[in-house]
Amino acid sequence: MKVDRSDRLTAYLFIAPQLAGTVLFVLVPLVLVVWYSLHEWNVLADTFDFVGGENYRQLAADPKLPGVLGATALFSIGLVILNLSLALLLAVLLNQRLRGTTFFRIVFFSPVVVSLVAWTIVWGFMLQQNGGINSLLGGAGPNWLREGGTAMVSVIVVQVVKNVGLNMVLFLAALQGVPHDLYEAARIDGARPTTIFTRITLPLISPTILLTSIITVVGSLQVFAQIAVLTQGGPGTSTTVLVYYLYQQAFQFHAFGYGATLSVLLFLIVLALTVVQWQLRKKWVFHES
Amino acid sequence: MKVRATLAALTLLAGLAACGGGGGEADDGPITLRMTTWSNNEAHVKLFNEIAAAYQQTHPDVTVRFDALPFDNYTTTVTTQIAGGNPPDLAWILENSAPDFVSSGALEPLDGTIENEPELTEAATTLWRQDGKLIAYPFSTSPFGVFVNIDLVKTIPQPWTWENAMAAAAASKGLVIRDFDYKSWDNLATVFQGWGAEAWSADGKTCGFDQPAMVDAMTFIHKSIFTDKAMPGPGTSADFFAGEAAMTVTQISRASLLKDATFRWTLVPLPAGPKGEYSVIGQGGVGVLKKGKHADAAKDFLAFFTNTANSAKLAQFFPPPRKSQLTTDTLAKANPLLKPEQLRDVVINGIETGVVKPSHTRNAEISQTVRSALDPLWKPDADVPAVLNQVCTAVQPLL
Numbered sequence: 001m002k003v004d005r006s007d008r009l010t011a012y013l014f015i016a017p018q019l020a021g022t023v024l025f026v027l028v029p030l031v032l033v034v035w036y037s038l039h040e041w042n043v044l045a046d047t048f049d050f051v052g053g054e055n056y057r058q059l060a061a062d063p064k065l066p067g068v069l070g071a072t073a074l075f076s077i078g079l080v081i082l083n084l085s086l087a088l089l090l091a092v093l094l095n096q097r098l099r100g101t102t103f104f105r106i107v108f109f110s111p112v113v114v115s116l117v118a119w120t121i122v123w124g125f126m127l128q129q130n131g132g133i134n135s136l137l138g139g140a141g142p143n144w145l146r147e148g149g150t151a152m153v154s155v156i157v158v159q160v161v162k163n164v165g166l167n168m169v170l171f172l173a174a175l176q177g178v179p180h181d182l183y184e185a186a187r188i189d190g191a192r193p194t195t196i197f198t199r200i201t202l203p204l205i206s207p208t209i210l211l212t213s214i215i216t217v218v219g220s221l222q223v224f225a226q227i228a229v230l231t232q233g234g235p236g237t238s239t240t241v242l243v244y245y246l247y248q249q250a251f252q253f254h255a256f257g258y259g260a261t262l263s264v265l266l267f268l269i270v271l272a273l274t275v276v277q278w279q280l281r282k283k284w285v286f287h288e289s
Numbered sequence: 290m291k292v293r294a295t296l297a298a299l300t301l302l303a304g305l306a307a308c309g310g311g312g313g314e315a316d317d318g319p320i321t322l323r324m325t326t327w328s329n330n331e332a333h334v335k336l337f338n339e340i341a342a343a344y345q346q347t348h349p350d351v352t353v354r355f356d357a358l359p360f361d362n363y364t365t366t367v368t369t370q371i372a373g374g375n376p377p378d379l380a381w382i383l384e385n386s387a388p389d390f391v392s393s394g395a396l397e398p399l400d401g402t403i404e405n406e407p408e409l410t411e412a413a414t415t416l417w418r419q420d421g422k423l424i425a426y427p428f429s430t431s432p433f434g435v436f437v438n439i440d441l442v443k444t445i446p447q448p449w450t451w452e453n454a455m456a457a458a459a460a461s462k463g464l465v466i467r468d469f470d471y472k473s474w475d476n477l478a479t480v481f482q483g484w485g486a487e488a489w490s491a492d493g494k495t496c497g498f499d500q501p502a503m504v505d506a507m508t509f510i511h512k513s514i515f516t517d518k519a520m521p522g523p524g525t526s527a528d529f530f531a532g533e534a535a536m537t538v539t540q541i542s543r544a545s546l547l548k549d550a551t552f553r554w555t556l557v558p559l560p561a562g563p564k565g566e567y568s569v570i571g572q573g574g575v576g577v578l579k580k581g582k583h584a585d586a587a588k589d590f591l592a593f594f595t596n597t598a599n600s601a602k603l604a605q606f607f608p609p610p611r612k613s614q615l616t617t618d619t620l621a622k623a624n625p626l627l628k629p630e631q632l633r634d635v636v637i638n639g640i641e642t643g644v645v646k647p648s649h650t651r652n653a654e655i656s657q658t659v660r661s662a663l664d665p666l667w668k669p670d671a672d673v674p675a676v677l678n679q680v681c682t683a684v685q686p687l688l
Contacts, residue, residue: 043372044393046580129524146471146523146667232472235664251365253654254389256372 030267036260043254055261064237064245071152072241076220078156083216084209087164091171092197105172109165116162120229123158127230148238151231155239159226163219167212174208175201206285214277221270242266320583321352322590324379324575325367329357330545333606340602344593351586364653371395371580378581379591382425384572385475387416388650391424396576399423402588404596405611413610416645417574425576426595429607431540432570432639433479433559434631438462440552441535451483451509454536454560459519461535463527467543471523471667474660478646479538479569481506483562488647488659494688496681498659499674505563507666508673515669523667540571541636542606544626556631558639568635570643573607608636615640651687658684 040051059065090108094101111119126132127144134141144154178201186196202209224243227233233240233248240248242262250259328334334355341353356377358366364386370376382390390396400422403409409423413430417423435454437445441461446453458464469476478488484506487497497503513519521527521534529537530546538559547554559568575594577587593599600609604619614620615637617629624632649655662680665671 041372042393043368044389044395046395127524128526129522130526131524143522143524234472234661235667236661248653248657251369252657253651254368 033260033263033267036257037264039257039260041256041260043256051257055258058258059261059265064240067237068240068242068245071237071239072221074152075156075223075239075241076217078152079159079220079223080213080216082156082160083164083167084212086160087167087212088171088209090164090168091175092201094168095172095175105169108168111162112165114162116225117229119162120158120226123154124230127154127158145231146235148235151235151239155223155226155230158230159220159223163216167216170208170212171205174205178204203286210277210281210285214274217273217277218270221266221273242269319350319352320586321354322378322583322587323354323356324381325356325358325363325370325377326381327358327360327363327383327573330606332545336602336606340594340599341590344590348589351590353590371578376578376580378583378587379575379577381428382574382576384416384574384645385648385652385656387425387572387574388648389652390574390576391417391419392650395579396424397579397584397588399426399577399588399591402592404592408612409610410612410615410640412570412641412643412645413572416572416648425574426591427572427574427610428595428600428603429542429573430570430610430640430643431542431572431608432568432635432643433538434541434556434635434639435464435536435538435559436529436543436547437536437555437557438529438532438534438552439555445555445557449557449560451480451560451562455509455513455517455519458535459513459517463518463534464513464520464536464538465527465529465534466520467529467537467539471664472660474663475646475648475656476538477510478644479559480510480562482567482569482644483559483564484509485562485564489649489684489688493649496685496688498677498680498684502564504674504677507677511666511671511673514667541608541624541627541639544624545606547626556627556635558635568639568643569646570639571646608640610640649688655684655687658687 037055038050038052040047040049040054094105094108124145128134129143129146133144142150144150182200182204183196186200191199222243223241224247227239227241227244228247231239233244243266246259246262246266249255249262324337326333326337334357337355341355344353345351363381364383367377367380398419400406403423403426406423409427410430413427414423417425417427438461442457446457455464466476466479475488481503484502486500486503486506489495489497510520514522527533529535529539530543530550532550532552541556544556558566561567575591577584577591581587595603597611597613600611601614601619603609604614605622605624608620609615617632617637620632620636621627621629627636659680662683663676665679666673666676
């Protein structure tokens with residue numbers, strides 16, 4: 001089929017706003033960040049000197065980086081496992097035809113629409129030594145945000161409770177898309193509920209599991225506000241994740257060049273993880289194999 | 290076709306980019322100066338606007354806008370504005386970032402700008418000079434004192450030493466080092482200076498945390514928190530101004546929070562430490578950004594904002610650096626909540642003899658490193674000397 005010229009122009013005009021937005025706010029900053037990462041940029045002294053790969057050498061030798069990457073991995077793994085398993089559990093429970101499920105769907109989804117910072121500040125008060133959580137525990141709870149072991153767990157749980165509703169809704173939609181005749185056939189064949197879940201439900205909702213896992217992994221690597229509000233990276237550096245470290249370097253320590261280098265590292269990590277997940281989909285996602 | 294489409298997209302982009310770049314303003318004609326501050330206090334803003342209005346009467350082309358930024362991220366916000374090509378014309382500067390701003394060359398030198406500069410006290414201006422030249426004007430030099438809730442602590446224990454102060458605090462609702470919160474450790478200087486301890490040597494090159502004086506001071510603080518329960522522990526909030534603590538160490542400018550206090554209170558100097566009496570001051574400076582669009586006009590306004598008459602007005606909120614105004618009379622008019630002897634003991638003596646809270650070039654990075662390394666100290670079973678050694682191991686490479 002031949003497309004005439006005016007059709008092409010119309011098509012380009014239709015995509016122009018989106019294209020302009022992507023170029024301006026995604027591609028240009030992306031290129032600029034790489035460019036900045038090759039410079040030593042001191043905002044106060046107003047210096048912007050080309051240093052080549054110096055920032056990358058600093059990155060390789062940065063004694064704090066292994067700890068930061070460790071904290072980032074811990075946060076991401078904890079968040080992804082807890083978020084996806086809880087979201088799936090809630091979705092399965094709320095997919096039953098029982099009274100009150102709509103109410104509970106609203107309850108679990110409502111934190112998603114609450115302002116992230118407001119949500120985190122309230123949790124910050126609740127997690128204080130003399131805060132609401134420890135009052136409920138009769139004053140016997142740990143100092144949640146000030147102890148190495150519990151600070152990371154607290155940040156993960158606060159984030160999971162905030163966002164689990166979104167994945168829950170996606171899983172619910174997927175569960176409702178599973179054809180009922182498959183369940184019926186399985187039951188007639190004498191399959192037990194666990195077998196039905198692992199052999200029918202999971203494979204059929206696997207495209208949604210892929211989607212939610214990519215969104216959650218990418219989101220977990222970009223966590224910032226929760227850390228900034230709850231722990232500021234402490235105690236010690238136990239909750240200093242990559243984005244928070246990047247923020248410290250660029251905006252608090254005025255090392256914009258090195259901050260940009262850390263952004264490049266973050267970009268590469270997110271890209272690599274997404275590519276790996278996308279490639280692995282063929283092994284386990286239904287419709288893809 | 291492909292080429293043309295690409296060109297069209299680029300043209301569109303160029304058009305959008307042109308819309309974004311505000312372009313420079315002409316040098317003559319009306320100008321607006323922007324001064325960033327960290328005070329949103331209604332009374333402060335009213336006074337600033339009055340001073341700006343008076344300036345506008347003689348300079349009808351100049352408007353001054355005061356841009357109050359949140360205190361917590363103040364320096365970060367200003368730095369980001371500078372990086373984003375939108376620097377303020379004038380900016381307040383916290384004492385802890387003073388060395389960075391003063392030494393970086395970000396500010397216009399103020400030599401010859403400030404009215405009657407020789408009368409500024411030396412203690413107040415040391416931090417704000419480079420090679421003898423005044424780089425920023427210390428508009429607020431506020432000593433730390435101890436506010437005491439005398440409904441809770443009936444009499445100030447004598448002699449007024451840290452030992453006795455903490456004993457009185459432990460017997461009542463505790464003492465709060467305001468703004469410390471187990472993060473902003475520089476506020477602990479109000480205690481450890483009493484032991485003669487320093488975060489680093491005067492030349493800024495040697496870590497002082499592992500020195501005996503600091504070990505003694507920190508051992509005292511640790512014992513006060515975890516053994517004597519004289520200070521609220523980590524993760525526990527207590528606000529003196531809401532009546533939740535018996536005493537608080539803070540700057541005298543916080544007296545304004547006691548206007549509607551529901552309890553009786555008094556203000557006393559910092560208790561004496563093993564090294565005797567001492568005082569600590571916190572400062573705020575104001576400087577002119579070189580990268581601002583109207584640096585000359587900004588300098589002219591700063592001269593007016595800080596002249597003797599306006600300095601006297603500002604004194605009601607911000608203790609001035611001018612010797613002629615450091616009298617109980619001037620300060621009493623401005624601080625009706627404080628008694629003349631409180632002003633003499635805490636404010637005037639404090640400003641004349643005070644040591645400014647610790648600061649250093651690359652302050653944010655150093656401060657953050659110390660904070661992280663000090664975290665293990667805030668546990669009941671901490672090994673104080675070992676933690677302080679670790680602090681020096683972590684921070685020495687940055688000094």
